[in-house]
Amino acid sequence: MSTSARLRRYDAFLDLRRRVLPAAAAAQPDDGRAKPAGPGTRRRTDLRLVLPALAAWGAAVAGLWLPPLALGFACCLLLAASAALLAGHRYGRRTVRTVRTVRPVGRGGRSFPATAAVALALAATVAAHAAVAAGQRTDGPLADAVAAGKSVVALVEVAATPKALNLAGHSSGPQRWAVPVWTVEISTGGVLVRTRAQLLVMGGGAWGAAVPGQQLRAAGKLRAPGPGSLETGILAASAAPATMSDGAGLNAAAADLRARFVAACRFLGPDASGLLPGLVTGDTSVLDEDLMVAMKSVGMTHLTAVSGANCSLVLGGLLLAARRFRLPRVPAAGVALGGLGLFVVLVGPEASVLRAAVMGGVAVAALACGRSGRGLSFLCLAVIGLLLLDPGLGGSFGFLLSVLATLGIIVLGRRLIEWTPAAVPRWMAAAVAVPLSAQLLCGPVTVLLQPGFSTYSLLANVLAAPLVAPVTLLGTAAVPMLAVAEWWAVPLIAGAGLFSAGVAAIARFATALPAATVPWAEGIPGVLSMALLSALTFGAVWASVRPRRTARKILACHRHTERLLAQLETWGRTGPARFPGRRRLAGRQGHGRVGNSTKLSGRNPRWPLHKNGHPAHRQPTWPRGGT
Template identity: 60%
Template sequence: MWTAAVSGLWLAPAALAALCFALAALGGLFLARAAKGGRTRKARAAAGRPAGPGTCKAPGRSFSAALGVSLVLAAAAAAHSATASSQRFDGPLAGAIAAGKSAVAVVEVAGNPRAIAGGGGPAGRWSVPVWTQEVTTGGVLVRTRARIVVMGGQGWGSVVPGQTLRAAGKLRPADPGEQEAGTLAASTAPGRATGGSLLEGSARELRARFVSASDFLAADARGLLPGMVTGDTSALDEGLNNAMKAVGMTHLTAVSGANCSLVLGALLLLCRRFRLPRAPAAAAALAGLALFVVLVGPDASVLRAALMGAIGVAALAGGRSGRGLSFLCLAVIGLLLVEPALGTSFGFLLSVLATLGIILLGRRIIDWIPVAVPRWLAAAVAVPLAAQLLCGPVIVLLQPQFATYSLAANVVVSPLVAPVTLLGTAAVPLLVLLPWAATALIAVAGTFSAGVAATARFAAQLPGSALPWPEGMPGLLSMVLLSMLTFAGVWAAARPLQLIRRVRKAHACTVALIGKLELRLQRFHRVLGLDPGRRRGRLGYRNKTSGRDLRWPLRKSEQPAPRHRTQPPGGT
């Protein structure tokens, strides 16, 4: 399904239509086979006849049904991708983008502005995702809903998702595989904006107030704290950003699934403290998480992080990896059906892999750690390790280097992330209600964020902090092998007695295998008429383990001299 979802970004509409038809037809065949097998089984059961050798069994029928549903969903995702394919390859908008024409467009802001390299100050440039409503180019008015990105300067950093405004500039093609139909290099400030929800406007105002209220902090804390709390990285120092990249801590420079998990977990604990029933507690926690998402900004990355973080918390809290895995599969299917272009996003892939690692490996690693270790400390080690084991092979594709101190740095800052997120988030509404209390919380949260920044800078300056790694497929395969060895090493360190028992068991199995090989070799010699125990020039010894005689040939010079038999007295 993942491959079918991204096919619309690469294939032409004709090829995509053929793919949709093939997937739907194949899925229908498997579903028909599963239905036929179910009817046959019910008929035999009603007649009281035993199932014959050719009868479709339940596991086979279940597999056929699951495969059929998967193919039908893949066809649906590919059909949804056809919209992006048609906008990229066909129509007047695609022709205008390919020709690089100038255009005036009425667009709807689809996400928060992101500062482009060079800063997001008054003179900086911003990247704003939008949906087109009307595009006028070459005297032709085109009404279409296509996703493009506006690259603009002054004024574009203050737009709010949901606003409708006018943009003028030059159209340019998007890079191959990108989800946008193209880009618009804005030559002017955005026109007068209309619309936009009051909630999103208030969230933008709160983000701006939080950045202003953090001005009294040190430089690193002043740049990092707003990013960790509200997702605003406009004040982040370039040197600190590079240091966090070098030690594998970029997920802390902005809101990620970890922040959403902390907020959701804190809300659940608060509801439990007040002894709320399960349903009201879940509703209150989800409502609080929704408000946090609105504060940060309803971008696709934030929505994805909130969803994956919620799944990770549910899996760890429930202690059942199977249920968490089912939730993750449903979430991935739903996201790809709604937005097929997410399949090309490395951020989406890393979020899925990190959540999958927490679900499959996080609970196991926590259980391996001795009970004497506090559970919060065990989780602080297990969660980043589990996520890194699965994300490492993909990270080396993006950045072919090995962050030597990534795990250690993430474990060190893990206790600091929770106070930064929770205290900083609590300070945001207090900026309006009690500014002095908000300032106190920001000061405490800033102290912890300064610790995160200091850890990143210290680890980045250590020798060998970023080692070169092979690029491409060799790098991916070698990182997969390293992740497997690391997982095995953690198990061996946490369960030394089980390791010894398994080594002994493996030794016993090896000895038994050698014994079986010896027996087969002796039988083979007897079949050929050779008896290794009676051949001349062989030296025999007894193996203490197997109890059998093993005879090895000696050179002629090493053979013992023949003994002369002495005749007893009186003998003949």
């Protein structure tokens, strides 16, 4: 058979296998439990987007530290490398078509150069965007005014929801606010500068009413931000802002709904009235300081950050409601995405919320197209899209923790659920696996931010997990009700407040337990030790759910160790074997091992002897006619 005929038969076999195996896997009944690994029963994890996501993230982080000139040079190098890889990839494909072999080139071998080229091109794009932002931070009249610490009068546009800065000893409410803004014009020393740069305004209580999109006039003194910061400078406001124009309709309505929701929760208990707005909209302005410290000590502050869990619950609830009304797949996905967009406007476009919203949007789009189950690819797409829009997210610890938590749930959480014995209900396995997998990956970064180990963090999050879903769904449904009929929202707020009081009680109970917070090493040693603890915890879970396999592996390791020690002992007595594969059984004369005779008269006992008494190194020849 010719080479071309064998190639055609091999390609036909591969095409048949790609068609038959997925169909056979789909025909098997699904009982909701994990299937054993085998051909066609489990899809491989798609890693092709991991390299582009890491390259884009690396370029975004470099953009926070490198000067614009270095970033421009890096962009040129990345584009040149990408073009070289693409040219080499096309040449390689042409060579494969010309010189055909019996075994075709594998898919991974052909796709890796193209993947690397795409990764370098994305990194160059992110670096170019970061270079523009770095130029605004380091060059120009505004950068000079920041370096000189001048007093200015600025017209600014509010970029995000104000963040409360609760001071110690003030439990009545926040005394200071941090407001991210974009500059419109700045007047300093009789000079008017029109530029668009990012500033962080630190002001008093009046700044808490700022609405995204609103234009304000502020007066204060500029100072330089910390290294690697996203802002060009920090404006310490010396007076209340003057409103020049109202914000956009949606942003103003969202701010009004948030304020009305806080006011509507006042009839609840102290803990519930302060915690419920934080769980639903991320507003912690009325949260009790003691409760905030308790939640921080047991690792529950992520519940008030409106991150991926809240967006997933809202998205899932909208999808179920749309399917309840028998909407087709694509219209249901559109309704869910629209509701998710309104939820993002309500809580504010923070880094974690944007990441979760983009992640949910990609997942819903893939579900509408019939390609679900690729969580890692969805996460990489979300990371790439967000970094292309805002490279400054690459240096945000909130963004990093959000991505790590999602990665842990996707990669480790699924395996933890699969390892759970069949006798354990799936919902119970997920209730433990989701917080544990997120904590394993977020632990090293959390220690870097706050040196300390929350002993009961997993227990507190597992107990609070069943309460978070009703709080989010009931509270989110109550917010728009305040604009339509306030009395209809009261029962929803009361139900959500009951569950939020349970969350607060769990936080206070876990804090009161002995050794709730254990001191931990700071810096790199703390990160490495926490990473080691996470790896040991993951191994302990694996060993506990598979005791028989663990016992077999321990016995196998024991046998290998025993064999290695015996080999080392032999080498220590006789030296390494001269010929590999031939083991020495006899040591030096007079120094043999117990059980081996050392009086062999100089002959090798492994070989028979000729009639003359010399050892035969070949198969001995025996006289004919006898043995």
